[in-house]
Amino acid sequence: MEIDLQQLSRTMAYALRHQPANFGLTLDDEGWVSVDALVSALRQHRTGWKHLQVSDIEHVIALPGKKRYELRTGRIRAYYGHSLQQRMQRETAVPPARLFHGTTPAAYERICQSGLLPMGRQYVHLSEDRETALQVARRRTSQPVILVVAALEAYQDGVQFYLGNESVWLADAIPPIYLTRQ
Ligand code: HQG
Incomplete structure (x- = not known):
């Protein structure tokens, strides 16, 4: 078959x-x-x-x-996406200056308050390019909100970043000061 x-x-x-x-x-x-x-x-x-x-x-x-x-x-x-309780160890890495996150208008309101959180997964998921972030957002909404993450700055201030695959980055919670709506 x-x-x-x-x-x-x-x-x-x-x-x-x-x-x-x-x-x-x-x-x-x-x-x-x-x-x-x-x-x-x-x-x-x-x-x-x-x-x-x-x-x-x-x-x-x-x-x-x-x-x-x-x-x-x-x-x-x-490569990414885990939600099970046992935390998957990923390799830490220095992120590029900017990464992208695509989300919904409703989630955006919450993110402005509490920053990007892993929610149901082990890590926050970020994209290397805007187009990929758009596709991620379109899984959930016809009105994507694209956030630019000042990743290197966040890293330098102590936020950990991890390798996902060649276009997906993983991170711990990212406070709102590093996020700009595009
Ligand atoms: C949002 C797919 C409220 C976040 C994709 C997102 C990706 C908040 C949702 C990968 C929040 C979590 C992951 C806060 C973040 N308050 N909502 N403080 N912080 N959110 O699915 O990034 O096809 O766990 O914006 O392509 O959408 O499965 O994360 O909307 O690479 O291979 O909470 O999964 O890949 O949703 O997607 P998800 P994601 P696959």
């Missing part, structure tokens, strides 16, 4: 970002799990996935668009 790669990707996100225990998986401190363990868990998850192969996972990773999963030497992890 043909595997629906979008559906597989969504289920991988669920397993690698949110509910590994529901798949009988344990992630290490950096979010890694063996690809073989993930494949066996996914085979049991859906009848049509009984014969799932590592190559199906590789096809998901090769899909155009967002780079959500990192596959390295027999292990796999989500």
